[in-house]
Every structure is written in structure tokens, then in C-alpha cells.
Amino acid sequence: MERSGFGNSLEGLAAEIVGCRKCPRLVEYREEVARRKRRAFRDQEYWGRPVPGYGDPEARLVIVGLAPAAHGANRTGRMFTGDGPRGAGDTLMRALHRLGLANIPFSRDRDDGLSLRGVFLTAVVRCAPPGNRPTYTEISNCLPYLVRELRLLRGARAILALGRVAFEGCLRALGELGVEVPKPKPTFAHGACFRLGPYWLVASYHPSRQNTQTGRLSEEAFLEAVAAAKGLAGL
DSSP states (O other): OOOOSTTSSHHHHHHHHHTOOOOHHHHHHHHHHHHHOOGGGTTSOOOOSOOOOEEOTTOSEEEEESOOOTTTHHHHSSTTOSSOTTSHHHHHHHHHHHTTSBSSSOOOSTTSOOOBSSEEEEESOOSOOGGGOOOHHHHHHHHHHHHHHHHHOTTOOEEEEESHHHHHHHHHHHHHTTOOOOSSOOOOOTTOEEEETTEEEEEEOOOOHHHHTTTSSOHHHHHHHHHHHHHHHTO
16 A cells, blocks of 8 residues: 555545535634533644545445534544444444454543554544535535545445435435446445445444434344444455
8 A cells, every 4th residue: 555645545535525615614613612512521722624535545345424523532533443432433433343343342532542452533524514414515525535546545345324315415425436326226225235346335224323322223223233344345
């Protein structure tokens, strides 16, 4: 893997992502959240910038979410980190830990010692959006970063898309990479697996509180989706 050159390595691309100001609405919101803070985190310094991908540069499995949480990754600066013991990050880490892909079953802050094996975490949008709802234009502005990450992650063989928006974004990204996406396009359904060029695309409901606490997504059902993606990645 090429590891030098601004924007031509994962490190260079991460630096480029962190400096992005393409979407005025998202820039204003992420910075406002960082200034106001949540009462529980009032003594902490918020990241308040776009959040780059994180994980193993030799990853065979890429896990793609929607966007950083306003008081989660927008605060900590690391994907799927800081949204609490019942949040998406810890739900994901418990699954990865049970499957031998993470060394600890939680993701609280950038100094918690988390290490991932064969897994890279990213998202279709890198800034926290108001109401967790990015616009189509905002997704389009951000999608080239996902395309470039996938290009740099040369060992990737499976992509786990968390939620319908991430799933649609992954289809668009794969198309940009030159992968033939069939028509009609694959349809999102929890646990569905699709072979697209050199990749397997696996769909899962997002492990958000909204899904896990309402019973739409159980931890075991989520674990099964992650395990399927792990197997298809050859991990």
C-alpha cells in the first residue's frame, strides 16, 4: 500500500478530510455543537471537525456508517466513539470483540486503547448533520472520500453498510470505483449480501439507540450480520 503523499495515503487522506469545509450547513452545525457542548461533557474539548476513517490499514472488512454523532465522534474525533454504553459505537465494538476483531468491547475516547484487526471504520458523511439527516448534496460532496478510502484499502473484500443511507452510499461509491452495479439495484434488507465485483456488500440496520432500544435490531441479529461480513471478508 502506498503510504506517502498528501491524499495518496490513509494518513494524508485523513488530514484532507479533517480540513474539509465543503458543506456550509454542516460546518456551522458541527462547530456550534462543539461550542455549546452537552452538559455532561462541558469540561471536555470537542473535536468539532470532520471525522476521518479509523482502523487497520490492511483491513479486509470496511464498516460504513451514516455520519458522526453530534456528541459522539464529533466530540471525540474517532468514528463510532463516545456515544455511551448503549450507543452505536459500543454495540459495534461488543460485536467486533466477540468475533475477535477488536481488543476491547467498547469505544469511549481516542485514548481508550482500542485496536481493530482486519477492520476499518468509516462513514458516507464525515460531519455531524442536524437531526442526523444529511442532504443529498452533502452526501455527494463527501462520497469521494469513501471512494478514495476504498481505493487505498486494497485488501478490502467485504463492506458492511449500517443503515439504508450508508447502503445507498456504498452502491454509489462502488459505481465510482468502476464496479458494475446491476439494474435494478440491490435492495436494502437487514442481513442481505450482494456480490459486486471484488467486494461483498452486506446490509444491516444501524446499531443506533433508536433501533436497539425499540427492538428493531437485537444484539444477536446485529452480531449475525457482522459475522456474515467477517466470513465473506475471509477474516
